[in-house]
Amino acid sequence: MHRELELVESIDKLTELTRRFQKQLLTGDLKEYTLRQLYYIELIHKKTGISISELSKILDVKKSTVSIAVNQLIDADIVIKNQSKTDKRFYSLELTSKGADIINKHMQVHRNTIRKILEILNPEEVDSFIKIINKISKV
Amino acid sequence: MHRELELVESIDKLTELTRRFQKQLLTGDLKEYTLRQLYYIELIHKKTGISISELSKILDVKKSTVSIAVNQLIDADIVIKNQSKTDKRFYSLELTSKGADIINKHMQVHRNTIRKILEILNPEEVDSFIKIINKISKV
DNA sequence: TATAATAGTTAGTTAGATAAAACTATTTAA
DNA sequence: TTAAATAGTTTTATCTAACTAACTATTATA
Numbered sequence A, B: 001m002h003r004e005l006e007l008v009e010s011i012d013k014l015t016e017l018t019r020r021f022q023k024q025l026l027t028g029d030l031k032e033y034t035l036r037q038l039y040y041i042e043l044i045h046k047k048t049g050i051s052i053s054e055l056s057k058i059l060d061v062k063k064s065t066v067s068i069a070v071n072q073l074i075d076a077d078i079v080i081k082n083q084s085k086t087d088k089r090f091y092s093l094e095l096t097s098k099g100a101d102i103i104n105k106h107m108q109v110h111r112n113t114i115r116k117i118l119e120i121l122n123p124e125e126v127d128s129f130i131k132i133i134n135k136i137s138k139v
Numbered sequence C: 001t002a003t004a005a006t007a008g009t010t011a012g013t014t015a016g017a018t019a020a021a022a023c024t025a026t027t028t029a030a
Numbered sequence D: 001t002t003a004a005a006t007a008g009t010t011t012t013a014t015c016t017a018a019c020t021a022a023c024t025a026t027t028a029t030a
Helices: A002-025 A035-046 A052-059 A063-075 A097-120 A123-136 B002-025 B035-046 B052-059 B063-075 B097-120 B123-136
Strands: A079-083 A091-095 B079-083 B091-095
Touching: A002 A035, A002 A097, A002 B002, A002 B097, A002 B123, A035 A052, A035 A063, A035 A079, A035 A091, A035 A097, A052 A063, A052 A091, A063 A079, A091 A097, A097 A123, A097 B002, A097 B123, A123 B002, A123 B097, A123 B123, B002 B035, B002 B097, B035 B052, B035 B063, B035 B079, B035 B091, B035 B097, B052 B063, B052 B091, B063 B079, B091 B097, B097 B123
Parallel strands: none
Antiparallel strands: A079 A091, B079 B091
């Protein structure tokens, strides 16, 4: 099927595109962080209050790995850890203001990309793009 | 602008989507390779005859890094290296049949994703998707 | 022809992310 | 109430991917 082949191509292009986004991310204001760190920060932002174990499940890596990574972010004043009062084994994670600032800078990098996208797509295409990505990301 | 915010979201979703594609890639038949290796293999496939230096420019890493990575692929019988006759300093790279097989398996993983995409998008959306990705990837 | 530049290699090093295993503290369940 | 389970930490070790710097071989140039 011809369309199927075009879709294989599209997936490759998407991967390439993402690679470029990530490269952009690592130049400029956020270059002192690794992609992995930025991903941790993003997850803690989106799921405020998440625990080490939950992060470990989402990322599919061992708790020890997450523990080390999160404690680095805590040392860097990006994340804080609060011990749960109902179950003292748990610690809920959230961003500090420095962490929130990183999220903003991250979004700013995306906005620069978006400016370019808005230049080359017409309004109907922008709508389709948003709609289609929403659909696909639910797969 | 409201649409701008939605586009920021879309970019995040694309990144997440790509992360999932890559995870799929690392389970199943290709799990013995790293993402980096698969990327090298893909580049050598798309640009048959490419040299170490050219790869180094595309990937934006030092020649020594590429040299080591490529020689690993040669040792694993995935890539072969031919010394140029017109300039003996150059070696042109290409895939072996084992390398070609990896490309096929890589595409097979994508096809599974595509099957799912074709289930949730209607034909017009598939067309838009392909068209829009083509436009954006030229940015 | 002697010197520069280029392609690729090799040796040694470092940073980052991971895991296994043994550990503490706390909570749950038999 | 004792044993098992859970959350998180620490230590030790491994692997990948990257770097620098010094190297060989080859080609281009002054």
